[in-house]
Amino acid sequence: MKAPHIVRRKIVQHALSFVSAIILALVIGLAMLALDGFALKDVINSAFSSTFASSFRFANMVSRMIIIILVALAAAIPFKAGIWNIGGDGQLAVGGFLTALAGFYIIGLPPVFHVSLAILAGMFGGALWASISAYIRLKFNANEIVTTIMMNYLAVLLTGYLVNYPFRAPGSSNAETSLIRESAMLTRMLPLSNLSSGMYVVLAAFLIICFIDWKTSWGYEWRVLGANDEFARYGGVKDKRMRFLSMIIGGALAGLAGAILVLGVNHKYMLGMGGGVGFTGVLIALIAANSPILILIVSMIFAILQSGMIGLESKLGVATEYSSILQSVIILLVITRSQAWSSISNLLTRRSLHGKHD
Amino acid sequence: MTLAIETHQITKLYGDTVANDHIDFSVIEGHIHAVLGENGAGKTTLVKILFGEEMPTEGEIKIFGKTVTIHNPAEALDLSIGFIHQHFTLVNEFTIAQNFALGIEPCNNLFFCDYDTVNKKVKNILDMLEMPLKLDVPVGSFSVEERQIMEIGKALYRGAQILILDEPTSVLTPQKIEKLLDILRKLRQEGKTIIMITHKLEEAFSIADEISVLRKGVLVATLPHDRVNREQLIRMMVGEEPLITLKKEDHPFGDALVQVRNLCVNNYDNRIVKNVSFEIHRGEIFGLTGVGGNGQAELVEALIGMRPASEGDIRFDGKSVVHWDIQKRRLSGMAYVPENRIERGAAVSLSILDNLVMGHHYLPEFHQGLLLKYKNLQSFARDIIKDFEVVASSLEINAGSLSGGNLQKLIIGREFSLNTPFLIVAYPSQGIDIRTTKYVHSELIRRRDTGYAILLVSGDMDEIFNLSDRIGVMYSGELVAITKPEEINRFELGQYMVGSRRNC
Ligand SMILES: Nc1ncnc2c1ncn2[C@@H]1O[C@H](COP(=O)(O)OP(=O)(O)OP(=O)(O)O)[C@@H](O)[C@H]1O
Numbered sequence: 102m103k104a105p106h107i108v109r110r111k112i113v114q115h116a117l118s119f120v121s122a123i124i125l126a127l128v129i130g131l132a133m134l135a136l137d138g139f140a141l142k143d144v145i146n147s148a149f150s151s152t153f154a155s156s157f158r159f160a161n162m163v164s165r166m167i168i169i170i171l172v173a174l175a176a177a178i179p180f181k182a183g184i185w186n187i188g189g190d191g192q193l194a195v196g197g198f199l200t201a202l203a204g205f206y207i208i209g210l211p212p213v214f215h216v217s218l219a220i221l222a223g224m225f226g227g228a229l230w231a232s233i234s235a236y237i238r239l240k241f242n243a244n245e246i247v248t249t250i251m252m253n254y255l256a257v258l259l260t261g262y263l264v265n266y267p268f269r270a271p272g273s274s275n276a277e278t279s280l281i282r283e284s285a286m287l288t289r290m291l292p293l294s295n296l297s298s299g300m301y302v303v304l305a306a307f308l309i310i311c312f313i314d315w316k317t318s319w320g321y322e323w324r325v326l327g328a329n330d331e332f333a334r335y336g337g338v339k340d341k342r343m344r345f346l347s348m349i350i351g352g353a354l355a356g357l358a359g360a361i362l363v364l365g366v367n368h369k370y371m372l373g374m375g376g377g378v379g380f381t382g383v384l385i386a387l388i389a390a391n392s393p394i395l396i397l398i399v400s401m402i403f404a405i406l407q408s409g410m411i412g413l414e415s416k417l418g419v420a421t422e423y424s425s426i427l428q429s430v431i432i433l434l435v436i437t438r439s440q441a442w443s444s445i446s447n448l449l450t451r452r453s454l455h456g457k458h459d
Numbered sequence: 460m461t462l463a464i465e466t467h468q469i470t471k472l473y474g475d476t477v478a479n480d481h482i483d484f485s486v487i488e489g490h491i492h493a494v495l496g497e498n499g500a501g502k503t504t505l506v507k508i509l510f511g512e513e514m515p516t517e518g519e520i521k522i523f524g525k526t527v528t529i530h531n532p533a534e535a536l537d538l539s540i541g542f543i544h545q546h547f548t549l550v551n552e553f554t555i556a557q558n559f560a561l562g563i564e565p566c567n568n569l570f571f572c573d574y575d576t577v578n579k580k581v582k583n584i585l586d587m588l589e590m591p592l593k594l595d596v597p598v599g600s601f602s603v604e605e606r607q608i609m610e611i612g613k614a615l616y617r618g619a620q621i622l623i624l625d626e627p628t629s630v631l632t633p634q635k636i637e638k639l640l641d642i643l644r645k646l647r648q649e650g651k652t653i654i655m656i657t658h659k660l661e662e663a664f665s666i667a668d669e670i671s672v673l674r675k676g677v678l679v680a681t682l683p684h685d686r687v688n689r690e691q692l693i694r695m696m697v698g699e700e701p702l703i704t705l706k707k708e709d710h711p712f713g714d715a716l717v718q719v720r721n722l723c724v725n726n727y728d729n730r731i732v733k734n735v736s737f738e739i740h741r742g743e744i745f746g747l748t749g750v751g752g753n754g755q756a757e758l759v760e761a762l763i764g765m766r767p768a769s770e771g772d773i774r775f776d777g778k779s780v781v782h783w784d785i786q787k788r789r790l791s792g793m794a795y796v797p798e799n800r801i802e803r804g805a806a807v808s809l810s811i812l813d814n815l816v817m818g819h820h821y822l823p824e825f826h827q828g829l830l831l832k833y834k835n836l837q838s839f840a841r842d843i844i845k846d847f848e849v850v851a852s853s854l855e856i857n858a859g860s861l862s863g864g865n866l867q868k869l870i871i872g873r874e875f876s877l878n879t880p881f882l883i884v885a886y887p888s889q890g891i892d893i894r895t896t897k898y899v900h901s902e903l904i905r906r907r908d909t910g911y912a913i914l915l916v917s918g919d920m921d922e923i924f925n926l927s928d929r930i931g932v933m934y935s936g937e938l939v940a941i942t943k944p945e946e947i948n949r950f951e952l953g954q955y956m957v958g959s960r961r962n963c
């Protein structure tokens with residue numbers, strides 16, 4: 102059978118529209134800054150200074166990216182299976198907290214085991230937290246959008262209580278746990294930077310998810326469930342079990358993000374350390390239509406944007422809200438692009454047809 | 460004699476597929492025009508172009524003599540063209556008025572819409588269609604045929620002078636088809652122009668003024684209904700190839716593979732299947748028929764496991780399976796061609812490959828642990844496409860881009876090739892052309908001859924009489940008759956179906 106032309110053309114069209122949407126968003130963002138009286142040269146310079154200018158900046162940007170990738174996958178896997186996971190933030194918090202406990206209370210293990218155990222604790226915490234919403238949805242049919250968001254608040258309140266009272270670091274005035282043991286810390290790739298050897302763990306997780314998505318019956322059944330769950334059920338797919346599984350895996354990925362923040366960046370659990378990144382993950386999963394490869398690309402773009410905005414803020418005093426505005430513009434453009442693209446191509450074909458008639 | 464529609468050299472390409480090939484098609488105002496052709500011949504594509512759902516790659520359209528370009532359905536409506544799709548488009552949760560006026564509500568301001576006037580107009584239309592329906596209940600509570608006629612009502616509400624119907628009869632039972640045809644005749648009297656796509660020649664002959672035949676994207680001919688006969692039409696549709704003739708010989712049945720005992724099925728508090736008992740033997744086709752909505756669908760769902768049985772027992776190969784889930788039942792030897800192919804039989808947004816894999820992916824030859832063997836799956840999928848003559852340019856395109864009949868072939872191919880000893884086949888010839896229908900029927904008989912047990916659910920009398928070894932009739936949730944085709948005639952079967960007679 103011949104190679105599918107239509108398919109290849111579709112992929113190219115998809116990618117093209119995607120890239121042009123993002124470029125257009127950047128142009129709009131720059132135009133807004135220019136209208137606000139900033140010189141374009143300064144803007145580019147200061148954005149560059151906080152992203153690619155030094156290996157230290159670059160490492161911090163990558164560290165931001167790997168966390169975004171994890172939370173985006175945490176949202177995307179359940180989405181694929183037709184169940185919403187808005188609870189990345191809560192899962193990250195619970196995972197991070199358990200990781201911090203495992204990092205502090207377990208003593209005398211060689212580093213490899215200690216780190217692995219602490220990471221597993223984080224993934225377990227995230228999975229557990231996600232499984233609660235999943236269970237309530239699949240057993241009692243309570244809307245998982247609501248429950249996952251509720252579970253975010255619950256996670257903040259619960260870990261907030263725990264790090265304020267029973268597990269507060271002795272003598273600390275902040276809501277945070279004690280520092281984890283040396284043996285549980287991930288090595289920093291660059292002194293003082295946020296990027297740790299946890300990036301290899303993320304790389305492995307990413308590859309495993311790609312593999313599951315493309316090659317296994319799980320990925321297949323999730324895809325079918327998301328596309329038409331009645332068809333999946335008819336075909337014998339155990340819909341509840343598979344959705345539960347997708348939610349647990351999503352939760353584990355968010356928990357892993359928490360673990361890496363604890364073991365590689367902060368070396369303790371601090372209340373609010375995720376900074377609402379879970380929600381960014383949801384948006385990216387939507388933009389990237391749950392495709393792991395697109396998630397990689399969009400996460401990169403978002404990490405560059407967010408890091409770049411830090412430079413704009415510190416150097417030029419640009420309001421941080423610009424970053425959110427720009428991200429929103431990207432989201433709007435990407436989401437509306439297929440419609441826009443088809444009307445543009447309609448226009449083009451119509452013109453060529455008319456050309457023929459003349 | 461004016462022409463309502465006239466197309467000039469319409470061509471439509473989908474990638475490399477030529478769906479319409481330089482078509483000159485014209486429809487006389489006030490006439491009923493039937494369009495026939497095999498699956499994938501380009502019928503739906505042609506009418507979609509007229510309705511602005513697709514733009515032609517080339518060619519010109521004249522509506523009532525005026526050259527027009529129709530970019531979208533709204534423009535088609537402005538030109539007074541209404542389209543009744545192959546599938547339903549009503550919003551189930553809305554009332555009739557809300558559906559008819561959807562998007563064109565007469566609103567004074569943002570909040571207050573004048574549904575009284577809408578309702579008055581709706582009532583007039585329903586009266587004309589002889590459908591005295593309740594106006595204050597959601598559309599979802601009406602039957603299939605009522606909704607089908609409502610789709611027509613909606614087009615009329617929007618001022619359609621030209622009505623296009625894509626296979627309107629494929630989901631209807633014979634009695635309801637008659638009713639629909641009567642309505643169409645009435646609309647013709649009122650001066651409407653009607654285009655109807657169908658696979659059933661009798662319908663074309665009984666109602667159409669002109670008949671057009673499409674084949675592989677080309678318009679073979681347009682002829683007045685009295686200047687052509689059945690054989691000529693079939694030849695125009697399928698070419699010179701002779702059709703297979705069915706041969707079904709009596710043979711002894713094996714043991715009872717499927718045994719249903721006192722089965723009851725509830726929908727909330729309503730008992731929809733009442734105390735049904737029957738068995739199907741190896742080597743037997745059991746034809747289940749009845750007027751739509753009398754419990755056949757729910758009975759089938761209980762057999763495959765999509766709906767729980769509230770009482771009674773289902774035995775398969777000697778074992779009670781009532782508590783088994785769908786996967787376990789399928790793996791123990793059941794397959795199922797469902798009655799609604801878009802909602803249940805396929806995921807139209809996924810590729811043909813993904814659609815063919817379903818159910819097969821549990822089998823040992825296609826997976827190793829969690830890993831799916833995509834190479835094997837691909838070659839298997841290609842085999843099905845070939846054996847069942849699914850017209851598709853590749854395995855990667857969306858199932859939704861297949862023509863209606865080709866999607867049906869895909870589903871039948873997928874379920875048949877599971878080679879299970881028990882096959883549930885609901886309305887298999889829905890939307891497939893004459894040649895494919897013959898092929899599917901001969902496959903069913905071949906499987907019966909090799910010892911499979913087959914449950915054939917159908918409302919098509921020919922199908923039921925020609926294929927069944929025994930016939931079961933359902934009425935109001937009960938199995939009111941089990942009989943043999945040679946022991947009854949159509950009139951008696953009809954009496955069973957409307958509940959005026961029973962034998963068990
Ligand atoms: N959106 C699409 N993308 C690609 N190919 C398409 C698309 N729609 C239709 N086709 C192809 O165009 C051809 C004609 O399809 P069409 O739906 O018009 O057939 P049809 O005559 O209505 O058949 P049926 O009787 O099965 O409904 C088929 O080969 C089909 O696969």
Ligand SMILES: [Mg+2]
Pocket residue numbers: 502503504545625862863864
């Ligand atoms: Mg069609």
